[in-house]
Amino acid sequence: MTIQVRGLRKAFKAHEVLRGVELDIAPGEVVGLIGPNGAGKTTLMSCLLGFLHPDGGSITIDGRATDDLDVRRRTGFVPERMNFGRSETGRAFLRYMARLAGVPRAEVDARANAMLERLGIAAAADKRLSQYSRGMLQRIGMCQALIHQPDFIFLDEPTSGLDPNGVLLVRDLIAEQKARGAAVLLNSHQLAEVEKVCDRVLFLGGGVISHRETLRHADRVVVAVTLLDGSFDAERVARIAGAAPRENVVIATVEHESDIARLVKELVEGGAGVIDVRRHTADLESIFRGAA
Amino acid sequence: MSGVVITETVRRHFTSVGFLSFLALLAIVSVGFAQFDRPAAGWPSLIVLLAIVTGAGPIGPELSSGTLQLILVKPLSRSAYLLSRVAGVVLAVWTAAAVAAACELLGRKLETAPEIGAALLNSMIEVVLIVSLLTFLGSVTRAYYNVAIYFGAQIVLALLAGFGRKLPPLVARAVTAVDHNLFPETPPRLDPDWLLLVACNAAVALVLACLAFRRREVPYGAE
Numbered sequence: 001m002t003i004q005v006r007g008l009r010k011a012f013k014a015h016e017v018l019r020g021v022e023l024d025i026a027p028g029e030v031v032g033l034i035g036p037n038g039a040g041k042t043t044l045m046s047c048l049l050g051f052l053h054p055d056g057g058s059i060t061i062d063g064r065a066t067d068d069l070d071v072r073r074r075t076g077f078v079p080e081r082m083n084f085g086r087s088e089t090g091r092a093f094l095r096y097m098a099r100l101a102g103v104p105r106a107e108v109d110a111r112a113n114a115m116l117e118r119l120g121i122a123a124a125a126d127k128r129l130s131q132y133s134r135g136m137l138q139r140i141g142m143c144q145a146l147i148h149q150p151d152f153i154f155l156d157e158p159t160s161g162l163d164p165n166g167v168l169l170v171r172d173l174i175a176e177q178k179a180r181g182a183a184v185l186l187n188s189h190q191l192a193e194v195e196k197v198c199d200r201v202l203f204l205g206g207g208v209i210s211h212r213e214t215l216r217h218a219d220r221v222v223v224a225v226t227l228l229d230g231s232f233d234a235e236r237v238a239r240i241a242g243a244a245p246r247e248n249v250v251i252a253t254v255e256h257e258s259d260i261a262r263l264v265k266e267l268v269e270g271g272a273g274v275i276d277v278r279r280h281t282a283d284l285e286s287i288f289r290g291a292a
Numbered sequence: 293m294s295g296v297v298i299t300e301t302v303r304r305h306f307t308s309v310g311f312l313s314f315l316a317l318l319a320i321v322s323v324g325f326a327q328f329d330r331p332a333a334g335w336p337s338l339i340v341l342l343a344i345v346t347g348a349g350p351i352g353p354e355l356s357s358g359t360l361q362l363i364l365v366k367p368l369s370r371s372a373y374l375l376s377r378v379a380g381v382v383l384a385v386w387t388a389a390a391v392a393a394a395c396e397l398l399g400r401k402l403e404t405a406p407e408i409g410a411a412l413l414n415s416m417i418e419v420v421l422i423v424s425l426l427t428f429l430g431s432v433t434r435a436y437y438n439v440a441i442y443f444g445a446q447i448v449l450a451l452l453a454g455f456g457r458k459l460p461p462l463v464a465r466a467v468t469a470v471d472h473n474l475f476p477e478t479p480p481r482l483d484p485d486w487l488l489l490v491a492c493n494a495a496v497a498l499v500l501a502c503l504a505f506r507r508r509e510v511p512y513g514a515e
Contacts, residue, residue, distance in 0.1 A: 042511075042512070043511075046511055046512060049361075049364075049365055050364065050365075051361060051364065051509065051510045051511060051512060052509045052510075052511060053507075053509060069367040069368070069369065070367070072365060072366060072367040072368075073367040075365050076365075077361075077362070077365045079358060079361060079362065079512055081358065082358075082362075083357045083358030083359055083362075084357075084358075084359050084362060085304065085359065087308070088304075096296070096300050097362070097366070099296040099300075100294075100296055100297070100363065100366040100367075100368060101366050101367065102366075102367055144362065
């Protein structure tokens, strides 16, 4: 496992915020961290980033301590609110962050320009950060976190303040990091967003990970197929899809995305009217309500 | 230490309108001070002021603004960052001191060079102590409390010194010793003992700052 947390405890005076958190994130995995306000998500993130010293338990990233400089070289972090010398230009800020992250001097400008372009703020690169909107600050926050192509990425509400285009962009960037093999921890209150990008979701409540939900399996795809009422024979559908329909919806598991079309074709040929097909994920809202 | 942090710190000072304006003012004032009989009569005080203003920046205010959290995830040890910031600030203020000394020297048509040179060296060492003390205070406090504590300590020590005769001799001696070490009065000429004392005290302040900063927790998101 890339990021491993065992029995993590952290208290502020008498208030115990984390009471034995267990967490694993593998390379190429995007894990969502959700929980009510005050649950300790930021505290957990701070411990993982080495900002806070745990009272007990252990955190290892690729087998090393969080303050190991090699781990830091491979770490990217986007805070919920970007604060930096507001009199700096976006480009100067990004160059400084890149140099600090260990990007070779010769590559800094090219990488900074590429990131600014990718995040859609190239036109504002030479403006001062004080002139940036909240969404632009969030975008440059993503730039500084990803410019050195980190292996361990910690995102705290990365889409907060972003317009829909920005949200889509962040979603794409996370998918790219996942494809690159980076381990990503996403702390967000936006359940729909978490559902779209995460492989697994951890619910932090009562100081522990009280609920774990796998949204995507690496080796199979789960789809929800909604059928036209009265158009199908339940037994036949069960034979084709491998699961019986419930309230006109059949939850089927296929090995690859390409198998979805074959499944739909077989259902239609079997006489069923198919109204809707979508990836099936856990209903995070219900989980959140139930666990909170 | 990190060359990137030192360079960036110096760069930021020399691209700051406030710093450049102060530098211009310092140059003009220093030429004016050349009319005084006593060499280096004025600009060392302005350099002290500049050292306090610029030395207040590292650590404490960065923690409160959230800047520090972005830096601390980078591959740079906390001590290296702290020392690099101090070095950058000191270099910027040293440049200002050199400009002031050069302007006065030009104003005096290169006369009294030894006196101005001594004042410059004294000023440079004093700057290191001021910036180190403020950085140490910044490493254990938030925002600009370091400046408040720095001035508060000076005021308290001055008040206590004023009550000198009424204080028990041991306490009075302790107050004098603390005052002498933290806020040493600059001698009019080169004094190797004074230079050594100030340099040692600055080194102690930096070691304490590094130790405090290494152990310090830097939470984010809940300022």
